[in-house]
Structure formats: structure tokens, C-alpha cells
Amino acid sequence: MTLRVGMIGARGYVGGELVRLLAGHPEAEIVWIGSTSRGGHPVELEGAKADLVYSEADPDSLLRREVDVVFLGVPNGEAKGWASSIDARAKDTCIIDLSTDHRLDEQWVYGNPEHNRTRVAGARRIANPGCYATAALLAIAPVAECLRSPATVFGVSGYSGAGAKPSPRNDPDMLRDNVVPYTLTDHSHERELERVLRQPVRLLPHVSSFFRGMMCTVALSLRAPVTRELLFERYRSVYSNEHFVRFIEGVPLLRDACLTHHVTVGGVSVASDGFSASVVSVLDNLLAGAASQAIRNMNLAFGLNEELGLA
Ligand SMILES: NC(=O)c1ccc[n+]([C@@H]2O[C@H](COP(=O)([O-])OP(=O)(O)OC[C@H]3O[C@@H](n4cnc5c(N)ncnc54)[C@H](OP(=O)(O)O)[C@@H]3O)[C@@H](O)[C@H]2O)c1
Known part of the structure; x- marks a missing residue:
């Protein structure tokens, strides 16, 4: 299984770490990166595939790529809109939100593996902890x-x-x-x-x-x-x-x-x-407090070894 990954906020501090980690992950491939400011430009981030181009930050463009998982590394307050657009059309797509937007939402699993490992397994709406x-x-x-x-x-x-x-x-x-x-x-x-x-x-x-x-x-x-x-x-x-x-x-x-x-x-x-x-x-x-925890959550959500990609 190779997971098809979409990312928004990849040019931020946390997003940059996620791109780097995903580049070394044996079961995941970034197929879409949206940007509010760099649409159409080549992705220059460390670890990103050479032919990847930033897409416009538009949920339709993301959903056309039929991703298995989306990381929302966007500013607080911006993730809710992305989540509701994805909810409306792709319920099975796993969303891992790194912002504060869903951390108090009981519909979302609070993604701290030490506390919620069994609930994260198979989850499709995961609020990554602060x-x-x-x-x-x-x-x-x-x-x-x-x-x-x-x-x-x-x-x-x-x-x-x-x-x-x-x-x-x-x-x-x-x-x-x-x-x-x-x-x-x-x-x-x-x-x-x-x-x-x-x-x-x-x-x-x-x-x-x-x-x-x-x-x-x-x-x-x-x-x-x-x-x-x-x-x-x-x-x-x-x-x-x-x-x-x-x-x-x-x-x-x-x-x-x-x-x-x-x-x-x-x-x-x-x-x-x-x-x-x-x-x-x-x-x-940026790692244990954000990106690596998010990778662990992705691994658990898809039944992979929790440590995969985090050697
Ligand atoms: N920094 C940390 O230590 C840390 C730790 C845990 C969690 N978090 C959370 O992780 C998220 C990202 O944090 P960060 O520190 O990486 O932020 P950041 O460095 O400020 O980057 C956020 C990125 O989001 C994109 N963006 C900006 N406005 C947007 C909008 N309106 N809609 C969609 N995308 C937008 C920008 O990329 P483009 O210009 O390409 O669109 C920007 O590079 C935040 O929600 C934060 O609370 C951060």
C-alpha cells in the first residue's frame, strides 16, 4: 500500500518538517501540495519530488487527486473550512489537522497516541495535539x-x-x-x-x-x-x-x-x-509536538507500524 498524501500549509515550519518526513516514508507519497501564495510554482521544499508543482489552495483541486490522507498545516482558524469541504465530498479521506480547530471537537479523535492509540487506529478525523x-x-x-x-x-x-x-x-x-x-x-x-x-x-x-x-x-x-x-x-x-x-x-x-x-x-x-x-x-x-506525532497518527489510522518513517 502506498498512501496518496495531500498537504496544505507545506511551506510553514511544521509543513516543511512533514514534507521531509514523508519523503523518507516507505508507504506514503505526496501527490498534491496546495499553497495560497505559490500556486503554479515548482515545489522547492527539501524532500519533495522534483516534478511537484504547488496547486492553488482549492479543495476541488485536492479532491481530484483522490488522496487517502490530507495534512492541514494551516494557521489556526483556517482548517475548519478545509475539513468541511472534504467532509462534504470525501468522508473516507483521512484528515489530520495540525491546527487548534478540532482539538475540542468530540467528533474528532484527539491524536495523542500515548493516550488514544486504540481510537486513532482506523480514525478518519484526527486532531493533532498542540x-x-x-x-x-x-x-x-x-x-x-x-x-x-x-x-x-x-x-x-x-x-x-x-x-x-x-x-x-x-x-x-x-x-x-x-x-x-x-x-x-x-x-x-x-x-x-x-x-x-x-x-x-x-x-x-x-x-x-x-x-x-x-x-x-x-x-x-x-x-x-x-x-x-x-x-x-x-x-x-x-x-x-x-x-x-x-x-x-x-x-x-x-x-x-x-x-x-x-x-x-x-x-x-x-x-x-x-x-x-x-x-x-x-x-x-516542530517534530514530537507536531509533524512526527502527525506521522504516527497517519500510521495508526492506516494500520501501519506506528514507527514507520520515523527512524
Ligand atoms: N509551529 C509550531 O511549533 C506548531 C506546533 C504544533 C502545531 N502547530 C500548528 O500547525 C499549523 C502550522 O503552523 P506553522 O508554525 O507551520 O505555521 P506557519 O509557519 O505560519 O505556516 C503556515 C502555512 O500555511 C499557509 N497558509 C497561510 N494562510 C493560509 C490560509 N488562509 N489558508 C491556507 N493556508 C494558509 C502558508 O503557506 P502558503 O503561503 O503556501 O499557503 C504558510 O506557510 C498551525 O495551525 C499551528 O497552530 C504549530
């Missing part, structure tokens, strides 16, 4: 049922998290020698986390001057006292069979997660009273 949500979820989930108050997540991300379109969050002058807090209340990833964990989470995101990578340092307040050994063992057992999660003893470093497909969780520590604990997670926001 990068902060992925990092925070994997840090909090093993102890979610033991918390007495919402986990608080201090997050810091490279500026690629803000996309390529110029904004204060990717402005080199603003970011130089700086760490900038933003959206300190009501961040959409808080709602996403609440959907999966069934409890509130506080997220305090920041952006800094490095390009890629993300760290979540999580403060946990526990209902009953624990020892560090107990907590450590809990994380270790939850993640021992997860190929894309590494649980380590020391504090994970953001730079070690960059250009990898996995999330590293570690640095578990417990206060002397046993009620307060901390844990740290790191990932590459």
Missing part, C-alpha cells in the same frame, strides 16, 4: 489522579512555535537576550489538556530567542504524601513500553530533544513534606 499540550500531558498524566489542585506548567518555547508569519512572538528584536511571557490566562492548550485529563491545568507559556524546542516545568500538588522513589517508579512503569517517550532520572535538557521524534520526561523531585513535586518534559515543537 506542542505545549503534548509536553504537559506526558508530564502530568501518570500522576493526574493523585493531584489535589491543578498542575501548574511553566513553559518555554523556541520562536518557531509562533509560526513564520511575523509577530511579537517571533520578532528578533523583541526576543534578543529575552524571555517573553504571553497568553498567561486562557491559553487554548489549557482547554485541550482539560479535555484529555478531565481536570484543569494552568499553563504559563514563554518564548525565547532559540529557534526550536520546548520545555515544560510542572509543579504538582499531591493529595497524599509520596517519596521520590515511588513517583519515579510510577513514571518509569507508565513509560517503559512507550517508544516515543523517554523517561530519565536527571533533568532533561531542551537541546537534547531537538531534531528527535520523542518526548523526554525526567527530573522528578519531591519536597521534604512529600506533598509537592516537580517534573520536567522537553520536546521538539
Whole structure:
């Protein structure tokens, strides 16, 4: 089986990673790339086939290519329209939406394989999780049922998290020698986390001057006292069979997660009273927090090995 893949938003940071990964995927081939600005021009992206030309960003043009799967790497708010055009005419086409548009929609499967692997298998409407949500979820989930108050997540991300379109969050002058807090209340990833964990989470995101990578340092307040050994063992057992999660003893470093497909969780520590604990997670926001997770979702949706194309 070779999956016929369509992509919109391929010229973005996440889309570029997807094109590169799909080029090395043994069971997938990109047959259509739509662009709002480059229709008719040759596709110049790393990994794309030499004869591929950008199509106009038009659902009719996409559907004519009879694709098996479409990746929507478009800005938040733009994916809904694409999804409804595809819904109307190609219900069996698998849509993997990398934007926020369907992450709270119960008709769509929330595509975090560690939590929803069985539901992603065979799914045709998959909302790929946000990068902060992925990092925070994997840090909090093993102890979610033991918390007495919402986990608080201090997050810091490279500026690629803000996309390529110029904004204060990717402005080199603003970011130089700086760490900038933003959206300190009501961040959409808080709602996403609440959907999966069934409890509130506080997220305090920041952006800094490095390009890629993300760290979540999580403060946990526990209902009953624990020892560090107990907590450590809990994380270790939850993640021992997860190929894309590494649980380590020391504090994970953001730079070690960059250009990898996995999330590293570690640095578990417990206060002397046993009620307060901390844990740290790191990932590459463009890969484990977006493109590689999307490839895993495609693999699961089509019954392929989850690791295919992500060596
Ligand atoms: N950056 C991250 O770390 C990250 C992580 C997880 C999820 N996401 C999500 O992934 C999506 C893409 O993010 P990104 O950072 O790659 O964004 P980006 O770098 O800003 O790129 C988005 C691409 O979408 C296309 N586009 C722009 N306006 C469009 C429209 N109105 N309709 C259709 N396509 C349009 C553009 O390509 P053309 O000019 O060729 O049309 C553009 O290159 C977003 O929804 C974002 O929330 C991003």
C-alpha cells in the first residue's frame, strides 16, 4: 500500500518538517501540495519530488487527486473550512489537522497516541495535539489522579512555535537576550489538556530567542504524601513500553530533544513534606509536538507500524 498524501500549509515550519518526513516514508507519497501564495510554482521544499508543482489552495483541486490522507498545516482558524469541504465530498479521506480547530471537537479523535492509540487506529478525523499540550500531558498524566489542585506548567518555547508569519512572538528584536511571557490566562492548550485529563491545568507559556524546542516545568500538588522513589517508579512503569517517550532520572535538557521524534520526561523531585513535586518534559515543537506525532497518527489510522518513517 502506498498512501496518496495531500498537504496544505507545506511551506510553514511544521509543513516543511512533514514534507521531509514523508519523503523518507516507505508507504506514503505526496501527490498534491496546495499553497495560497505559490500556486503554479515548482515545489522547492527539501524532500519533495522534483516534478511537484504547488496547486492553488482549492479543495476541488485536492479532491481530484483522490488522496487517502490530507495534512492541514494551516494557521489556526483556517482548517475548519478545509475539513468541511472534504467532509462534504470525501468522508473516507483521512484528515489530520495540525491546527487548534478540532482539538475540542468530540467528533474528532484527539491524536495523542500515548493516550488514544486504540481510537486513532482506523480514525478518519484526527486532531493533532498542540506542542505545549503534548509536553504537559506526558508530564502530568501518570500522576493526574493523585493531584489535589491543578498542575501548574511553566513553559518555554523556541520562536518557531509562533509560526513564520511575523509577530511579537517571533520578532528578533523583541526576543534578543529575552524571555517573553504571553497568553498567561486562557491559553487554548489549557482547554485541550482539560479535555484529555478531565481536570484543569494552568499553563504559563514563554518564548525565547532559540529557534526550536520546548520545555515544560510542572509543579504538582499531591493529595497524599509520596517519596521520590515511588513517583519515579510510577513514571518509569507508565513509560517503559512507550517508544516515543523517554523517561530519565536527571533533568532533561531542551537541546537534547531537538531534531528527535520523542518526548523526554525526567527530573522528578519531591519536597521534604512529600506533598509537592516537580517534573520536567522537553520536546521538539516542530517534530514530537507536531509533524512526527502527525506521522504516527497517519500510521495508526492506516494500520501501519506506528514507527514507520520515523527512524
Ligand atoms: N509551529 C509550531 O511549533 C506548531 C506546533 C504544533 C502545531 N502547530 C500548528 O500547525 C499549523 C502550522 O503552523 P506553522 O508554525 O507551520 O505555521 P506557519 O509557519 O505560519 O505556516 C503556515 C502555512 O500555511 C499557509 N497558509 C497561510 N494562510 C493560509 C490560509 N488562509 N489558508 C491556507 N493556508 C494558509 C502558508 O503557506 P502558503 O503561503 O503556501 O499557503 C504558510 O506557510 C498551525 O495551525 C499551528 O497552530 C504549530
